[in-house]
Each structure stands twice: as structure tokens, then as C-alpha cells.
Amino acid sequence: xxxxxxxxxxxxxxxxxxxxxxxxxxxxxxxxxxxxxxxxxxxxxxxxxxxxxxxxxxxxxxxxxxxxxxxxxxxxxxxxxxxxxxxxxxxxxxxxxxxxxxxxxxxxxxxxxxxxxxxxxxxxxxxxxxxxxxxxxxxxxxxxxxxxxxxxxxxxxxxxxxxxxxxxxxxxxxxxxxxxxxxxxxxxxxxxxxxxxxxxxxxxxxxxxxxxxxxxxxxxxxxxxxxxxxxxxxxxxxxxxxxxxxxxxxxxxxxxxxxxxxxxxxxxxxxxxxxxxxxxxxxxxxxxxxxxxxxxxxxxxxxxxxxxxxxxxxxxxxxxxxxxxxxxxxxxxxxxxxxxxxxxx
Amino acid sequence: xxxxxxxxxxxxxxxxxxxxxxxxxxxxxxxxxxxxxxxxxxxxxxxxxxxxxxxxxxxxxxxxxxxxxxxxxxxxxxxxxxxxxxxxxxxxxxxxxxxxxxxxxxxxxxxxxxxxxxxxxxxxxxxxxxxxxxxxxxxxxxxxxxxxxxxxxxxxxxxxxxxxxxxxxxxxxxxxxxxxxxxxxxxxxxxxxxxxxxxxxxxxxxxxxxxxxxxxxxxxxxxxxxxxxxxxxxxxxxxxxxxxxxxxxxxxxxxxxxxxxxxxxxxxxx
Numbered sequence: 001x002x003x004x005x006x007x008x009x010x011x012x013x014x015x016x017x018x019x020x021x022x023x024x025x026x027x028x029x030x031x032x033x034x035x036x037x038x039x040x041x042x043x044x045x046x047x048x049x050x051x052x053x054x055x056x057x058x059x060x061x062x063x064x065x066x067x068x069x070x071x072x073x074x075x076x077x078x079x080x081x082x083x084x085x086x087x088x089x090x091x092x093x094x095x096x097x098x099x100x101x102x103x104x105x106x107x108x109x110x111x112x113x114x115x116x117x118x119x120x121x122x123x124x125x126x127x128x129x130x131x132x133x134x135x136x137x138x139x140x141x142x143x144x145x146x147x148x149x150x151x152x153x154x155x156x157x158x159x160x161x162x163x164x165x166x167x168x169x170x171x172x173x174x175x176x177x178x179x180x181x182x183x184x185x186x187x188x189x190x191x192x193x194x195x196x197x198x199x200x201x202x203x204x205x206x207x208x209x210x211x212x213x214x215x216x217x218x219x220x221x222x223x224x225x226x227x228x229x230x231x232x233x234x235x236x237x238x239x240x241x242x243x244x245x246x247x248x249x250x251x252x253x254x255x256x257x258x259x260x261x262x263x264x265x266x267x268x269x270x271x272x273x274x275x276x277x278x279x280x281x282x283x284x285x286x287x288x289x290x291x292x293x294x295x296x297x298x299x300x301x302x303x304x305x306x307x308x309x310x311x312x313x314x315x316x317x318x319x320x321x322x323x324x325x326x327x328x329x330x331x332x333x334x335x336x337x338x339x340x341x342x343x344x345x
Numbered sequence: 346x347x348x349x350x351x352x353x354x355x356x357x358x359x360x361x362x363x364x365x366x367x368x369x370x371x372x373x374x375x376x377x378x379x380x381x382x383x384x385x386x387x388x389x390x391x392x393x394x395x396x397x398x399x400x401x402x403x404x405x406x407x408x409x410x411x412x413x414x415x416x417x418x419x420x421x422x423x424x425x426x427x428x429x430x431x432x433x434x435x436x437x438x439x440x441x442x443x444x445x446x447x448x449x450x451x452x453x454x455x456x457x458x459x460x461x462x463x464x465x466x467x468x469x470x471x472x473x474x475x476x477x478x479x480x481x482x483x484x485x486x487x488x489x490x491x492x493x494x495x496x497x498x499x500x501x502x503x504x505x506x507x508x509x510x511x512x513x514x515x516x517x518x519x520x521x522x523x524x525x526x527x528x529x530x531x532x533x534x535x536x537x538x539x540x541x542x543x544x545x546x547x548x549x550x551x552x553x554x555x556x557x558x559x560x561x562x563x564x565x566x567x568x569x570x571x572x573x574x575x576x577x578x579x580x581x582x583x584x585x586x587x588x589x590x591x592x593x594x595x596x597x598x599x600x601x602x603x604x605x606x607x608x609x610x611x612x613x614x615x
Contacts, residue, residue: 024405025402025405028398028399028401028402028405031398031401032397032398032399032402032597033597034398034597036598037598243593244591247593247594248394248593250394250397288513288514288599289590289592289593291599292593292595292596292599293593295596295598295599296596299596343599343602345602
């Protein structure tokens with residue numbers, strides 16, 4: 001209709017292009033650009049300001065949760081200082097709100113491998129927080145071997161609520177144990193072998209939805225992909241399905257079967273964890289397609305995360321919001337680490 | 346040999362050129378045109394889901410400017426080829442009326458109207474010139490099959506933005522840049538390959554200019570395939586799943602890097 005209204009005349013169209021061409025193209029370009037990295041860093045900066053205040057408030061709190069949180073914040077701050085620090089934002093550098101003790105001196109640490117060791121610890125601390133939330137390791141001690149044996153007895157992704165809940169914690173622990181070296185690879189491979197039967201590739205992101213909590217399953221398989229051909233194929237096929245789900249379904253990606261989602265769970269938290277899985281795949285396969293998907297996913301999370309506030313007190317009720325914010329910060333820092341690694345930019 | 350053309354919009358220059366050239370080709374008869382309706386909510390939703398905000402750019406360039414922009418005047422673009430081959434018509438219905446070609450307007454290329462039309466006209470070959478994904482029921486009614494020219498080199502680069510991806514990944518030299526003619530199947534660009542044509546980079550190229558030059562290669566390759574089918578000279582080569590991977594719409598930040606890399610590559614061309 002519009003084209004008809006404009007007319008069929010070639011010179012008319014040329015006139016329209018000369019008159020409006022650059023502004024229309026610029027406007028579309030602005031829409032296309034979406035969320036810039038500067039906006040993400042500004043948000044991280046803003047969160048760190050509030051996290052700094054929360055940290056000061058819980059400084060003398062000796063509960064296991066407060067200690068784990070302090071440790072996680074410290075690890076995330078260190079990690080961020082490596083990958084987000086050199087970037088200028090609209091409001092200055094993000095680190096101005098961080099205690100100086102949390103900033104790593106990057107001199108002599110420019111090598112990717114050197115920096116890699118800082119990537120692991122914050123996530124392990126975050127998982128410790130999850131475990132505390134589930135009533136595991138309340139005394140600040142976690143006997144991984146015995147916990148794994150105990151949890152794996154009644155864990156299933158297709159069983160009762162309790163079995164699914166056990167699966168969620170089990171695989172978070174396996175992932176954390178593999179990253180920290182606290183569990184033997186053989187112990188993890190036995191448990192993961194059973195997953196291939198319990199959760200065939202076709203069940204991941206099928207039309208019925210995904211399984212809430214399986215991000216750590218995928219990340220464990222990715223970590224152990226060199227153990228066997230079966231593990232490698234499974235990790236590759238599931239990663240490809242995840243990539244396709246995110247790219248094709250876009251904002252509607254990463255939906256979960258309601259039967260697998262706990263009452264107090266946050267869909268957003270698991271979506272960000274899956275974004276971290278996509279970044280793991282980008283890293284391990286050195287594949288920019290995954291980084292591409294993670295960039296988009298982080299942009300989609302931005303709108304929801306921006307509306308969140310760092311809680312002023314640490315209580316089990318507001319822990320989820322804090323976890324979302326910390327995972328989002330991890331995801332942005334990890335994205336920037338891979339940007340540097342895969343693109344040399 | 347009877348050919349049916351699947352077209353995305355009534356003024357698609359690509360569809361018009363393929364129809365026009367088929368009409369001029371001895372031993373080839375255009376037995377029908379299936380035209381997809383633009384103002385169709387389902388189609389708009391599906392294209393928006395695939396292209397996102399970029400759909401606006403497509404509407405602006407193709408529908409509002411009707412391919413009259415300065416880039417569209419690039420050597421080998423649809424517009425210049427149309428001028429070269431003396432294409433008189435700007436609309437498929439008018440071209441169809443002039444040559445008494447049956448034309449049907451459908452909401453969905455995979456719908457029952459479209460399939461019935463194909464069954465009625467029993468083409469030996471169908472050429473796809475845009476309009477969304479094609480499903481099994483259309484393949485089954487398409488004689489030899491459905492030809493598509495993909496804007497990338499197959500099998501390594503399937504899917505979207507495959508002009509940009511090889512440059513970003515630094516594989517423009519070993520894989521090359523260009524277009525591939527293949528039979529469509531239920532996968533994304535996974536059907537048997539008929540032929541490919543490389544499009545070399547030139548000094549001063551941008552992705553927009555490069556895409557404009559791809560257009561000429563697309564028309565040539567499609568017509569080459571039609572002639573090969575007429576002469577029973579097709580030797581399609583099946584692809585295996587692991588020969589390539591699917592690419593998706595490139596994030597604007599990555600696109601910016603790809604643009605920088607292309608500028609650096611073409612600046613070294615003499």
C-alpha cells in the first residue's frame with residue numbers, strides 16, 4: 001500500500017532515497033544495534049556499587065551463606081577486573097565502586113591462559129551458595145564424595161519432584177567438583193553415563209520444553225567431552241540443539257517443562273546459566289557461532305536484569321535476585337573473555 | 346521442460362528475471378507462478394522471527410525503494426541485469442498476463458492451494474526465488490525437485506548471513522565467497538548440490554556491494570541449473586550432515602568486526 005502510495009515512478013523513489021535514505025538507514029541501524037556492550041558494563045558498574053554496600057553490611061556476618069557470598073563476590077570482582085576493567089563506559093570505569101583489594105593487577109597477566117585460572121573460582125562459590133540454599137554443607141563443610149553418592153541414589157530428571165530436585169543439586173556439584181578438581185573424573189563419568197539414557201539428545205529443548213537445572217549437566221559433559229566418543233557426541237549434539245533453540249526461538253527460547261521447575265525458582269536464573277553453557281561451548285569448540293548466540297541471549301536478559309535491585313540484606317528469600325545479578329555479571333565477563341580469545345579484538 | 350516459479354513478492358526482481366530468462370530459453374516453458382502474499386500476518390510473524398529488526402531494512406529497500414537505491418545499480422545486481430536483458434515488466438502478474446502464464450496468489454507456499462496448483466500443472470522442476478521455508482508436500486509435487494540458490498558456499502556455510510561469516514572467521518580464502526545451487530530438502534541448505542559459483546572480492550567492496558554482486562551470480566547459476574535439467578545433465582552431489590554447519594543472523598557487534606575485517610582485506614587488493 002505504502003509502495004503504491006509512493007508511486008511507481010523511479011525518480012520519485014530516488015527522491016525519497018535522497019531525502020530520507022540516510023536518516024531511515026541510521027534509524028534502522030540504531031534499532032538493529034540493540035544493547036551495546038557499554039550499556040551492559042554500565043549495568044555491571046551500577047550493580048557493583050550496590051554489591052559493595054551489601055558486602056560492607058555483611059562484613060562481620062560469620063554465617064556459611066555470608067562467607068560463601070563474600071567469597072563469590074570477591075571471585076567475580078577479580079574475574080571482572082580482568083575482562084571488563086579496560087573498557088570505558090558512559091559513566092567512567094566500572095571498577096571505581098569496587099574495594100581496591102578486589103582489583104587484580106593485570107600487569108603480566110595479559111596471557112589468556114594465565115587469566116583462565118580466575119574464571120573457575122566464582123562459579124564454584126556460586127554453586128556453594130546453591131547448595132547452602134538446598135540445605136547441603138550448612139556447616140560450611142562439604143564432603144563431596146559422600147554427598148555425590150547419596151544424591152545420585154535417588155536422582156532422576158523424569159521422576160518425582162524430589163528426584164528432580166536431587167538431580168539439580170547433584171549436577172551442580174559435579175560441575176563444581178570437576179572445575180575445582182575436588183572429584184575424580186571416573187566418579188563423574190559413571191553418573192553422567194546414566195544421564196545419556198535418562199535424558200536422550202531429543203529430549204533437550206524439544207517442543208515440550210527443556211529441563212530446569214540441566215545447564216550444569218551440559219557443562220559437565222562439555223568438561224568431560226574428551227573422556228569418550230559417546231560423551232563427545234552427546235555434548236556436541238546437545239550444544240547444537242541449544243544453539244538452534246536460542247537462535248530460532250529468540251526471545252521465546254529456553255522454556256522449561258513446568259513439571260521440572262521448583263516453586264521458588266527463577267526462569268531467568270536458569271536461562272543465564274544456559275548462556276554460560278553456550279559460552280563454555282564457544283570456548284571449548286573455539287566456535288564464534290556460540291559467542292554470537294550468547295551475545296544475543298545476554299542482550300535479551302538485559303531488560304529483565306536491569307529492573308532488579310541488589311538486596312540490602314542477605315536473606316534466603318532475596319538470595320535468588322542476588323544470584324541472578326551475580327550470574328549475569330559472570331556471563332558478561334565471560335562473554336568479554338571469549339570476545340578477546342576468539343576474535344583477538 | 347515445464348518449470349514453476351515460487352516467488353516471495355509480486356515485484357521481486359529475482360523472480361522476474363528467472364521467469365523472463367526461462368521464457369527466452371528454448372525447450373523451457375514456464376507453466377505457472379506461485380506468488381506469496383505480502384500482507385499476511387503469519388508470514389510477517391515468521392519473517393520477523395527470522396530477520397528481527399532487519400526486516401524493516403528489507404521492506405525499506407525492496408518495497409519502498411523498489412531496488413532503486415544506488416547500491417542496487419552495482420554491476421551485476423538484479424537491477425543492472427534487468428536492464429541488460431531488457432526486462433520490461435516490474436510485476437509478476439503483468440508478466441504472467443502478457444505470456445498467459447497461470448499465476449496463483451497464496452498465503453503460504455506450503456499451503457493446500459499451492460500444492461494443488463503444483464499437482465495440477467505437474468512441473469518437471471520448481472525454482473524457488475524466496476518466500477520462506479519449503480515443506481515436504483511441495484517437494485513431492487515438484488518433479489525433479491525445488492532449486493534454490495544459496496548466498497554462500499555449501500556445504501561449509503549453511504543458513505543466514507553467510508556472506509559475512511566466512512570473512513569474520515577468516516575463511517574467505519580457503520572456502521571462498523560465492524553462491525551455490527542446490528535442491529531443497531527438509532533441512533536448512535542441506536540438499537544435494539548442483540553447482541557453485543565463486544564471487545571474487547574487489548577493491549572498495551563492502552558487504553552491501555558484495556551482496557549486490559552475488560545477485561548476478563544467483564541468476565546465472567539458477568539459469569545454468571535450469572538448462573542442465575532441460576538437457577538431463579544434472580549430477581547433484583549429496584551433502585552429509587557433518588560436511589558443514591548452520592549459521593544464524595550475526596550479532597551487530599560481530600557484524601562490525603566482520604565489516605572491519607572486510608575493509609582490511611579489500612584494501613590489500615591491487
